[in-house]
Amino acid sequence: MSHHLGVLAEQAYQRLGHYESLFFEGRWLTSTEIHERSTRVAAGLRAHGVRPGDRVVVMTMNTPEVFISYRAIWRAGAVVTPVIFLQSEPELRHILTDSGATAAIISPELAGLFGKAADGLGITTFVIGGNYADLETGEPAGIEPRADDDLAALLYTGGTTGRAKGVMLSHRGLWENGRGIEKVARSANTTRSLLPLPLSHAYGLIVVIGGLHSERRLVSVLQRWFDPAGWLELVAEHRLESSPVVPTMLQMLLAQPYGDYDLSSLRSFGSGGATLPPAIRAAAEKAFGVTVLQGYGLTETSAVVSAESLTEHRAGSVGKPLPHAEVAIIDGEICVRGPGVMLGYWNDPDLTARTIRDGWLHTGDIGRLDDDGYLYVVDRMKDLIIRGGFNVYPRDVEDVLLEHPAVQVAACVGRPDEESGEEVVAVVQLAPGQQATGAELVAFTRDRMARYKYPREVTVLDAVPLTSVGKINRKAVRDLFRQS
Structure with missing residues (x-):
């Protein structure tokens, strides 16, 4: 059986x-x-020289x-080779050089940055809206054969903690992961979603690959980028049933x-x-009349390891591992085995050997499995705070801060x-409209x-620093305290 993603789309x-x-739009x-x-x-x-195995950068707004x-x-x-559009010029230069990309598809707004x-x-x-049209002038092409373990995607991760690393994901790994995601989505019985x-x-x-596995006709409404007021308008206008989000989106x-x-x-x-704070989950479920289904994964596991479904969910957990993923807790650390695991880090066999053992x-990540196979994520190992010999998990502190009615986002x-x-x-x-002091x-x-x-110091900011995908940027938060 072929796991070729081009075949899957066909x-x-x-x-x-x-x-x-x-x-x-x-x-x-x-x-x-x-x-x-x-x-x-x-x-x-x-026709423009792209050959099997060549890396093609896709750096666009959502279109x-x-x-x-x-x-x-x-x-x-x-x-x-997807690249988040919120890149600095040096970060982008590193990705382009490291990947050896031969072609790129970009949004017109990014042409200046990309050119430099x-x-x-x-x-x-x-450029979309420009010479991208040149790609569409010829006769349709057939599908180039690729093996299951051939490279399908090269994603760069870790830019907030150092130079971004290229994660090599295979056709089979992404195929299997997409199928697992579709099975979870099917349990929710929704077909109209906002992306x-x-x-x-x-x-x-x-999310895109999961949709290619569906047996049902899925309808998607796409936002160029997340805008909370626009999100609400689109849900109401198109009677949308579901949306994949990150926790900071729910807070907004x-x-x-x-x-x-x-x-x-x-x-x-x-x-x-x-990680989704319990206070935010409860508030979202009450406000929007929904069930919030949590999932867990990382780029190195083809995005998802486990996910809750409407039939299998448990408070505080991130669900059960998807069928293709095997999870073990080794010395407190979540470890994963299976076809979704990356082929390795691009051009870095030493780091690959240290990560896959x-x-x-x-x-x-620090975590645990309960007797029924549900996975719980405690925190990131690198974010663990050791205060006077005691372990403090930032998530515990953030969860308590978020219980305060004035607090919208917290980072410890x-x-x-x-x-x-x-x-x-x-x-x-x-x-x-809320007020509270650090004290x-x-x-x-x-x-x-x-x-x-408990935190000895809490600073109130106009905006907590976030990464380009809406996660708390802990490196930037640490830098704030080092400067103070």
Whole structure:
């Protein structure tokens, strides 16, 4: 059986046929248009010298051309290399140089940045709304054969802690992961979803692949980028039932006047990308009348390891491992084995050998499994704070801070301290119209936590620093305390 993602896309179209499948900024695209354009773009890429195994960068805002380009790149036997559009020039230069990309598909807004970063690298560049149309002028192309373990995607991760590393994901790994995600989505019995996540990220990528496995005609409404007011308008207008989100998106939605919109069609959210605080989950379920289904994974595992479904969910857990993923807790660390595990880090065999040992990928996350096989994530190993010999998990502190009615976002880190080794400190962002001082929040946590755990300093910020995919940027938070 082939796990070729180009074949998967072809099969999806043959199975589901012609229908209005994607809405973007006032226009519907049919499944036929997406399929036929992708077959022409595949031919166009070949005509412009893209060969099987070549890396093709996709660096765009969310647009229909992302769906088309991913299918086309796989059809041409090339490697999708998604790049988040919020890059600095040096970060982008590193990715382009390291990946050895031969071609790139970009949004017009990014042409200036991309041109500077790609200077002298000889990358053939196609701009959506411009010469991208040149790719669609030829006759449709067939599917270039690829093996199950051939490279399908090269995703760069870890840019907030050092130079971004290229994660090599295979056709089979992404295929299996997409099937697991589709099984979870099927349990929610929803077919109309809103996609606000950057598709040029592992989470967005796997949502696309999951859709290719569906037996049902799925309808997607795409946001160019996440905008909470626009999100609410689109749900109400198109009677949407579900949306994959990250926790900070839920926090922003809860700060909106959501009661002004008819959101009665909503049934479920899929939450991933970061740990979901219980207070935020409870508030979202109450506000929107949904079930929030948590998942867990990382780029190195083809995006997802475990996920809750409507039939299998348990408070505080991130669900059970997907069928293709085997999970073990080794010395407190979550370890994963199976076809979804990356082939390795691009150009870095030493780091690959340190990360994958005896067939197990060591995630760097602390967790546990209960007797029924549900997985619980405690925290990141590298984020663990050791204060006076005691372990403090930032998530525990953040969960308590978020119980305060004024707090919308919270981030806890360790600050070097001569006496304790590390001191527990935190930053918060207040909900609109709310007031609280750092001293009040310290007192709030002190009454609710063990003495060694509560933060000795809480700073109120206009906005807690986030990464390009909406996670808390702990490196930036640590830097704030080092500067103070």
